[in-house]
Amino acid sequence: MTDLSGRTALVTGGAQGLGEGMARALAAAGAKVAVADVQDDLGTKVAESIGGVFVHLDITDDSGWESGLAAAVDGLGGLDVLVNNAGVEITSLITELDPADVKKMLEINVLGTALGLKHGLRTMRPEGAAGKGGAIINVSSVAATIAFPGISVYSATKSAVDRLTRAAAMESGKLGYGVRVNCIYPGLVPTEMGAGLADDVAQLGLFESPDAAVGGVVELTPSGRLGTVEDMSDAVVFLASDQAKFINGAGVPVDGGMGM
Structure with missing residues (x-):
């Protein structure tokens, strides 16, 4: 099994669903984990159950990221892994799109991930509060690779997550941050x-x-x-580990072949 003993990690959207599974898997592999979410009660329960810490975090809030990661670094003693998992999907036919729904998906899925990359890189680069490099794993979707009806805007936002991932990996490498940046494409x-x-x-x-x-x-x-929560969590643990030390700027399908 992959050993993350001595590592520290933060998972956004960690109070339930895929995020909760990822937080639990990272902890089971030996990492100390911060569960970040806007759902304080649920997030606190998950964090306590895995011996981690809870951080209240609205991923669309720039200053919230700064204070949230500072709290995580303080509570964990560092930050080696950031999982940008939090996201939202609102189903609609293209002919019936509600601009408010479009803006919400853009803000959470694209802006939220972009801010996570911004502050994650700042925290983990050599002059940052953690300063030891590490790994960022973004959660895209198989929707970024296929044309599935009813989720056009969601698909577009998850395609943006893929592009953000690759650009961030290149910048991190060029500037010597020592942070690998990858994403996964979960299936349903x-x-x-x-x-x-x-x-x-x-x-x-x-x-x-x-x-x-x-x-x-x-x-x-x-x-x-x-797919199962375990399937997705296993991929995140792998990408966070030294077993993936030469995997960078990649999108890893975890979709059973659906998006091939």
């Missing part, structure tokens, strides 16, 4: 968000039922099943 996972997507596309008339929507995804997936 039956979390609250994943189940909600299946319901939404059925309600839009794109599939006969939520089960039919799930079946459509499975049919497009060579591995013949949906």
Whole structure:
């Protein structure tokens, strides 16, 4: 098993879903973990259950990132790994897009990830508060690599996460920050968000039922099943580890082949 003993990590959106699974997996691998979220009660419970710390963080708030990472570094004794996981998906046909929903996805998925990169790199570069380099893992989506109906703007934002990842990796390397930056493309996972997507596309008339929507995804997936939280968490732990020390600026599909 991958050993992250002595490492410190922060996971955004760590109070539930994929983020909670990633926080638990990092802790199980030996890392000290900060759970960052706007859901204080849930986030605190997760942090306490894994022996970590909780940090209140609105990822769209620039000053919040600065204070949140400072609190994480203080509570953990450093920062070696940042997982930019927090995100939102709002389903809609293109002809029915609500500008408020578009702005929300852009702010959380794109701006939130960009600010995470900004402050993560500042914290982990040689002159930063942590100063030892490390790894940043952004959570994109298989939606960035396929054309799936009902999630056009979400797909666009997750494509932006991919581009941010590659540019950040190049800047980090050119400037000697010592921080690897990668992203993963999760396939559909039956979390609250994943189940909600299946319901939404059925309600839009794109599939006969939520089960039919799930079946459509499975049919497009060579591995013949949906992803699990563990599948995604394992990929994050791997990218955070020295086993991935020469993987940089990459997008790693964790989608059972759906986006090939």
